[in-house]
Amino acid sequence: MAELSYREAVAHGIAQEMRRDPQLVMLGEDIASAGGVFKTTVGLLDEFGPGRVRDTPISEQAILGAAMGAAMTGIPVIAEIMFSDFLAVCWDIVANQMAKSRYMTGGQVNIPVVIRTANGGGSRFGAQHSQSVENWCMMIPGLKVVAPSTPADVVGLMAAAVRDPDPVVFFEHKSLLATKAEVPDGEIVEQLGEARLVREGSDCTIAALALMVPRALEAADRLAGDGIAAEIIDVRSLVPLDTQALLSSVAKTGRFYTVEENPRLCGWGAELASIVADEGFWNLDGPVVRITTPHIPLPSAEALEDMSLPTADRIYETVRKTMD
Amino acid sequence: MSTERADPGAYDYSQRSARLPAAVNQSNRDLPISIESRLELYELQQVLRQFEQRAYDLFMQNLVKGTSHLSLGMEAVAAGFGLAKRPDDYSFATYRGHAHTIAAGVPLGPVMAELLGRENGLLKGKGGSMHLTSVDHGMMGSYAIIGAHLCIANGAAWSAQLRGTDQVAIAFFGDGTTNIGAFHEALNLAVIWKLPVVFVCENNLYMEYTPIDVVSAVPNPAADRGPAYGLEGILVDGNDADAVFHVASRALAKARAGDGPSLIEAVTYRHGGHSRADPGKYRPADEVEAWLDRDPIPMYHRRLLELGVPEGDLATIQQSVAGRVEEATEYAKNGLHPGPEHLFTDVWADGGSAWRN
Incomplete structure (x- = not known):
């Protein structure tokens, strides 16, 4: 049992899954070398290397498109959208493409993508960097939506999201990043769909x-x-x-x-x-x-x-x- | 300030001066392409032409509902790439994707049945004309909101790179797509990650109902943008299957060798309107006539005769294709309308649609 911050738990949860599945990759803006603007991906580049942890341009459509295309051809992906508000600039790929491709193709494709994104208010960032947009995702058939409140759940729900073969939007709350709690040792895996x-x-x-x-x-x-x-x-x-x-x-x-x-x-x-x-x-x-x-x-x-x-x-x- | 409309073409595009096709480059006959390959190109163009003519007839009989976007007149592009690509390469198309789906090797019957909304359709009737997909054939989807699929094709190329295969992803799109942000995001990422992807712009001169030059900053909407991303701006006659096959083969080999993406603009023309609802009246009559004269299929027919292929061989191909289209039509018409058991399947990977306990 170790005490981890919610912030540390994000990297801990991702690392747990990247060690388990050598195919799992991640991409996003500032996630590799900088360790994320919220420092939620610190250490991942060092452990897993630049082939599996990739910095991208500020191109949210390119990020999620790459995630989707890789996922539908056999590579599971964790993609970061820095602020959840930015989902609006790549919403076509989330709401129209990832969510609907399996149904529209008669079940031919799976999209094992986790879209991680910093959500919520309390940081005095104003109306475009503070929203709680989980409802945008909840109303789209074909998307799964989780929002953990504790460090242990960050790890366990991250594992559940990564292991799920469908697209999952994973909301990390900015105002919880500094909170700390005990996280059990060993592998933690929660179930999606359990309150x-x-x-x-x-x-x-x-x-x-x-x-x-x-x-x-x-x-x-x-x-x-x-x-x-x-x-x-x-x-x-x-x-x-x-x-x-x-x-x-x-x-x-x-x-x-x-x-x-x-x-x-x-x-x-x-x-x-x-x-x-x-x-x-x-x-x-x-x-x-x-x-x-x-x-x-x-x-x-x-x-x-x-x-x-x-x-x-x-x-x-x-x-x-x-x-x- | 004058508010007079000096140029009638500024508000009625059918009054503009015609955008005429280039003359056939006869030297393409001398490209190093075997007669066997050329006969395959001919047959594939015949399949695409006859299939879509039949699809059009079935619309007129009201057997196809909704909309559909035909690529009659543009067959040389799909045929050229279809023959040049490897069976395990990935194709991504727009809503105008019938030809690319068939050129990927997908059987005609399920494609036709999907247009008719039948249970035996390629997508079990759940996607329709604009979403044709066959993962088994590397046809990774038809995307009806243009742009995204260029970014998604990057992902398939990235995946090939990660898995250490030498597969290539090909993204087909129209001239209109070059003005959407995703096009630019996709080109940039493909270059910086040196992805094995080929971007193919089918420039048919009209973005839906508006001439592409009216809404684009540069004359060649794709090729002129390539250099901004460090890519060569490649223009090819999209009505000459040999020229397309040649350029496609080079771009695919480059990607396969690990030398990164290519951007190709194939200039062509659609014989009909944008979609089922569009008679295409915004195009100057002499322009349509000139492009009908540059129809890729009669031109290719003549070329094969010049190369010594007997007329009878070509007639045999045409007849055999007609038989296949007839069979596909029967297969589609005999399909059942999907029942309610299909409504709630395949939202999730577990096959179901449950969102709650």
Whole structure:
């Protein structure tokens, strides 16, 4: 057992898979020599060499096109898109090509690509370097989508994503990079499509993702002081989605909340709310409540950004008010 | 400031002066290409021509739904590369990909059945005319949003490089693709990584409904851009199968030898409109007529006669191809319409489409 930062866990997880599979390669901007602009790929060039860890030009379409073409001809690839906002400049390859080629060709091709990308707010980078865009990916048939919240899950879900034969978009949260936690020794492999129950409780269910998980946990501590036992579920994988974990929790608690970093409209929580309303309606003791960033571009100033993203305070107050 | 429209061709392209084809370069007859290879080029062009003429007839009978983009008149490009490439090389095409699919060796029946949306189609009816793919034949897909596939072809070439094979990836695209960003990203990466890839621009003078010269900064939309990436700007007569075969063979050998990518612009002309919906009325009548006179297939027929091939041999090829197209049509028409069991298959590699438990 060693303590690793979330940042270190990214390179640790990639290295675990590159040692296991000598065919696995990676490419992206500044990932090799510089070790990544977020230092999430430090050491990989030294261990695996320039043939397997390649710097690219600022050409997101070229990066993901190369990843797709290599993957469909037998070479699994990890591709980095530096900021998840930049997916917009190569979206054709993600949404139209990688996601749909298997279906459109009657199952002739597999696309074993992991698109790693730095996601989320809290770094005061403004509206084009701070977005939570997991919903862009979630709505496209043919893409799998994961967003770990802990160093151990970074390693385990990276392994699951790399070993999956379908395209997986892997969201690394910028504001979690410095967080540290124990990571078990030896190989760690999680399953895509499994949520994690991170805190048990009997009074309400709160589903959260990535940076919102520690904030929901902090809120749960305060709610406990008020006699409210909140159950926290780290969704981890949006596609495939572990609906049974959510529905069984709601069957126990009777209340359902989502905490989403994304702007309001069409957030993943809306889909979860719909599923809970459809299939868990008779277990509900009150309305489903979504806690989200307002439907605005994210502002850069510290004071304004802090007002936008859901905080432990906002989660606590919202639950407190609606549980009365 | 005058707002008068001095040049009627500025707003009605059919009134512009014609872009006329170059004369046939008769010395291409003397290229070192065997008669056997030339007969294969002839047969392949006949297959492509007769197949697409039949596809057009089936549209008119409303047996093909949706859209389709024919390459009638452009057969020499697909034939030249089809014969020059190795069976394990990779091809990538655009929505105008019938010819490249067939030239990769894919049987006609499943291709025709896919156009008809049948269960026995190449893609089980799930892709259609614009997405023809046959991995078993190295035909790695037809990409209906132009540009991306140049970047994807790079990836296949990178994979060949990593696996230590000497396979080459060939990306076919139209003149319109040269103005999209992915074209430029792909050329740059291919050069800096010295990838075994050949980029083939089929310049048919029109990007959909607009003359390519009206929307391009340079006269030769692909070849003139090559030098910006350290590539030779190669222009070839895309209506002469011998010329295409010759240039293709050189580019493929270069890539196979590890000497990196090539960019080839093959100048040609489509006999019909952009797609099923387009009668092509924006083209000057004398231009269309001149290019119909430069039809690659009668020209090649004449060349083979000059080289001493008996007329009867060519007639036999034509008839045998007609039989194959007839068989493919029957195969397609006899296919079933796909049932609901196909709707939810093959989203994921496990064969299914489940997104939740």
